[in-house]
Amino acid sequence: MQSSHLSDTIVAVSTGQGVAAISLIRMSGPQAIEITDKIFTGALLSKEQTHTLNYGVIKDEKGVHLDDVVIGLYRGPKSYTSEDVIEISCHGSPYIVKEIMALLIRQGARPADAGEFTMRAFMHGRMDLSQAEAVADLIASQSRASHTLAVQQMKGGVSSEIKNLRQKLLDFVSLIELELDFGEEDVEFADRAKLKSLVEEIITLTSRLKETFHLGNAIKEGIPTVITGRPNAGKSTLLNKLLNEERAIVSDIPGTTRDTIEEVLVIEGMQFRLIDTAGIREAHDEIESIGIGRTMEKIGLASILIYVFDITTMSPKEVAEDIASIQPENAKVILAANKMDLNPYAHADEWKLKDYPIVPLSAMNNMNIEYLIETLGASVAKDIPADLPMISSARHYHALERTQSRLDDVISGLDSGITHDFLAQDIRQALHHLAEITGEISTEDVLGNIFGRFCIGK
């Protein structure tokens, strides 16, 4: 991303590519209206009111009729970017779009970088950085849950929590800095006990926010769900049964599949990425151990682990041993006791382990598949906090981590009776890291990184 010149007028095609009924060309900046007035016959936009639609013809410098269009006019600051914005709705012919773009560029606009409209909205204070990031998440959202997360963040859910914390800390640091002005006099305007309890409160909150990241990020990207178990436990049959109904929900949206996600299942609006693995067993030779290595790698990345076992052949002890060998540290485990139809008198409870939910089922006979799906959905839904927004961005997570580390210093400083100036410095650094999230403090690199991931035209 090149450095942003707010004096430039930028232009981009904002709608999808290819032949379509309509394409939308968006232009923003100080010259947007002036440029349009040179090429548009429908109305003199410089005389028109904001938020109006104006029908007319776009002609090039030689007077050639390029297209009948409707032009939406937004006068700054009441626009997406806070600048004057023009939206040209033309026929969706790639030839026409190319010709109009070329004309606008000849007339003084420059092609916008990815995300540059939203960056301008941020620069002009229309949204903070966390809200701007949510715009990209919103566009990329593929399920109700990821959409909800993005909407929440765009509405300022995370930002307002952060700002709340910052304000409280700011009040304290101001008092401490006032103490500094009194130099040797050893006054204490800031109540140390209250400060400590505030900092502890903030640490608790940052911890909780940080804890939402693992799930928030999984919801955004699709929750990695590994199906594992010994060979012939019925893993693939189960996968097929799980996908039977829900698969269509995803595949009827064109252009949504990213990379090579194995299979996608949507439960209660949440997207689960189901990953089938080779059966786990003891390695008899080197090749087998490579296979097991790969399975273990996938298990390491899982948020949820569905362990499938054959209840007619596996003892509770063997199940426990398998689970222990897998070491599912960060994942939730669901036990799927398969082939219950062959062993109707078995009590699945005998195979129960820790607090893992166990679902007795028969994949082959479609028995209890629905119950497994509910269990899967519930295992995630119960962790979605009701009172707190969730964070889903690694950038936010790391900023919270740095904040917390500085606040830990504040606590130990308070305990060891550190001097005013060091105390103030630690709090200032914590404030700095909190401000990174909302973008009150940001570098060009950070902005380039964030907006570079946007679509062109947004």
Place this chain on the structure above:
Amino acid sequence: MQSSHLSDTIVAVSTGQGVAAISLIRMSGPQAIEITDKIFTGALLSKEQTHTLNYGVIKDEKGVHLDDVVIGLYRGPKSYTSEDVIEISCHGSPYIVKEIMALLIRQGARPADAGEFTMRAFMHGRMDLSQAEAVADLIASQSRASHTLAVQQMKGGVSSEIKNLRQKLLDFVSLIELELDFGEEDVEFADRAKLKSLVEEIITLTSRLKETFHLGNAIKEGIPTVITGRPNAGKSTLLNKLLNEERAIVSDIPGTTRDTIEEVLVIEGMQFRLIDTAGIREAHDEIESIGIGRTMEKIGLASILIYVFDITTMSPKEVAEDIASIQPENAKVILAANKMDLNPYAHADEWKLKDYPIVPLSAMNNMNIEYLIETLGASVAKDIPADLPMISSARHYHALERTQSRLDDVISGLDSGITHDFLAQDIRQALHHLAEITGEISTEDVLGNIFGRFCIGK
């Protein structure tokens, strides 16, 4: 296409598919505003003025925030369809688009058929049929020339010629029908000599319009240009040289390539489809004769034939024989005298044939390639009539053909002193066929055929 119910409110996504900054959902019909008011928080559109942009939030029946959108409001009849039209500009997430579409459909809209918005514009008399067809051509246009044709037709160029002819004929037929009222009295209000000269004038015009079809259609679809000649004449080298520079112009537009057009070259805004053929020669066996058959088939479809020959080995007589054997009835022929570098003293004029332009060149050395390109462009450009719109639709061509056939009957009727009633009937039929072009007379089948070829959302 189902039969059109103008009482329905129709809805469709009008922009390209896939993830993008913005997607546009268009809704038209009597309930468009009412439906929007139920789901949109930004403004009560029933109270807003036409041609306004309204920012707000779309919520579903449960109050779930689906998206921040801008809604364009067009009150009928000042809209594309002449009905109330709503355009929702939302974030270009396929998930969001799907959710909003589903919500609108639950609230009473129905998914629009392909071309249904434009069909409504036609039904409400906002454009005639020929203009409506031009909308689809405009969206599909891939070059300046095809774009110009479509714009001309959309602005009513062809329609106004047709209407002009119809009006004159109508005046006459009214007079003749008046004569019928007088039964046996044998009066003549309509001057037969004037009628004959009018009909002859109209026949001349329909003939000229018909003549524009071959070129007009070729411009719309890309002008089929076959490169032919004996083996080793240098055809492929020439093709590569021709494509060298211009090819990029086409390939930087995504989604424009249709089917398997061989290679595309744009000259003076016109798109030439270059088709290389196997060398022509006498068939020594059956397999060779199949190859020749295919070449001849392509030659039969060509608008332009570039005949390449090696001037160092071919005599003027052999060239003449080749051309004669090809029988390029409908195609323009350009003679490309290749390998001039090896025979610098040759006078290409000696190989001249009929009025075919001849271009001495050396493909290998890039000599005179530019001249061949100019010749190619000029050979088409000189046939574009300055005083007449061109027709590019086979439907129009056939309607003109039927019109002309009836008018021929009128002429022979006049010559043989046919009775009033038969004369009136022939003229009425000619009028009917003219009216098919502009759609004053149309059947549901014809409309289905025309609009079924449109994009969804237009």
